[in-house]
Amino acid sequence: MENKEYIKECPICGKEITFSRKNALVASIRDNKMCKSCSLRKRYSDPKEREKASIVHKKSYSDDPSIKEKISVACIKRFFDPKEREKTSRISKKIWADLELRKKASDKSIKFYSNPEEVKKMGAAVKIALNNPDIKKKHRDAIKIAMRRPDVRKRHIEALTKVNYLGRAMDVGFIEMIKCWNKMGFHFQSNYQIHTDTDLFYVDGYDKEKNVVLEYDSKYHNNFTQKQKDLIRQQKIIDILKPKKFWRYDSVNKTCKNVLEE
Numbered sequence: 001m002e003n004k005e006y007i008k009e010c011p012i013c014g015k016e017i018t019f020s021r022k023n024a025l026v027a028s029i030r031d032n033k034m035c036k037s038c039s040l041r042k043r044y045s046d047p048k049e050r051e052k053a054s055i056v057h058k059k060s061y062s063d064d065p066s067i068k069e070k071i072s073v074a075c076i077k078r079f080f081d082p083k084e085r086e087k088t089s090r091i092s093k094k095i096w097a098d099l100e101l102r103k104k105a106s107d108k109s110i111k112f113y114s115n116p117e118e119v120k121k122m123g124a125a126v127k128i129a130l131n132n133p134d135i136k137k138k139h140r141d142a143i144k145i146a147m148r149r150p151d152v153r154k155r156h157i158e159a160l161t162k163v164n165y166l167g168r169a170m171d172v173g174f175i176e177m178i179k180c181w182n183k184m185g186f187h188f189q190s191n192y193q194i195h196t197d198t199d200l201f202y203v204d205g206y207d208k209e210k211n212v213v214l215e216y217d218s219k220y221h222n223n224f225t226q227k228q229k230d231l232i233r234q235q236k237i238i239d240i241l242k243p244k245k246f247w248r249y250d251s252v253n254k255t256c257k258n259v260l261e262e
Contacts, residue, residue: 010035037094045101072138154197167191167202171218173251178205181214188214194240201237213237213246222252234259 005018006025012034019025027033034042043049096102112118129135146152160166170190178188192206205214215234220226238246238260249256 010038012038037091040091041098041101045104150197157195157197157200160200161193161195167193170204171216171251173218174204174216177216177249178214181205186210186212188212194237196240199236201233201240203237203241206241211241211244213241213243215246215248216251217248218251221250 004022005020006022007016007018008025008029009015010017011032015035015037017028017033017035019028033039043053130139147156168191175190178190181188186207187209188205188207190205192203192208194201194203203213204216206212207214215230217230221230234246234248237243243260246259247256248259
């Protein structure tokens with residue numbers, strides 16, 4: 001038996017809507033239903049429709065645990081399934097192409113964030129949610145799964161490279177030492193940033209002209225766990241920069257050694 005398709009035009013935008021059953025087409029014509037895109041626009045622009053959606057949403061999250069679980073599973077699927085993400089992205093782009101809708105959303109956000117009471121309520125709600133062990137675990141697991149994906153990690157690293165306050169922390173005494181080295185003819189740049197698709201480092205000091213790396217180890221670098229981390233980081237820096245010299249200065253013992261000569 002051949003499958004038939006029943007088509008009608010959206011009463012708002014004129015886009016073709018396809019139905020697999022005739023009774024669905026008849027019901028749609030009777031109720032003057034619109035396409036999904038127009039339906040979403042109406043929902044987000046009509047205060048009454050938004051209020052209805054809000055009530056249903058609140059009821060789902062407050063009354064029925066099974067509905068909450070279904071929504072959670074659907075959200076996780078939408079986030080990790082490339083096809084679902086692409087579909088969501090397409091719908092979002094279509095919605096945000098509407099300038100009037102974007103302006104309304106912007107005005108609403110400004111109104112919300114300029115109200116200290118609303119911001120305080122939202123902050124309190126987030127704190128309560130994150131103090132729930134189950135939610136914390138799910139959130140932590142979701143981040144771990146996401147960060148294992150190369151494309152997500154790459155975007156995360158790229159975003160971090162643009163954050164101005166990262167890489168500013170320096171050990172006590174390092175600035176004085178780097179000034180002494182630079183007086184002797186070096187041009188060490190403090191907190192030199194290097195990054196790949198998987199890693200981001202801030203090298204204590206790097207002279208690009210002479211291709212020399214300088215790492216300043218204060219007291220906490222003598223901790224066994226930190227030593228192991230330093231060795232892994234050191235090898236990655238060597239693999240990326242391929243320096244002629246890699247000096248590690250031990251501020252506790254006042255010694256400096258070239259690790260490439262070991």
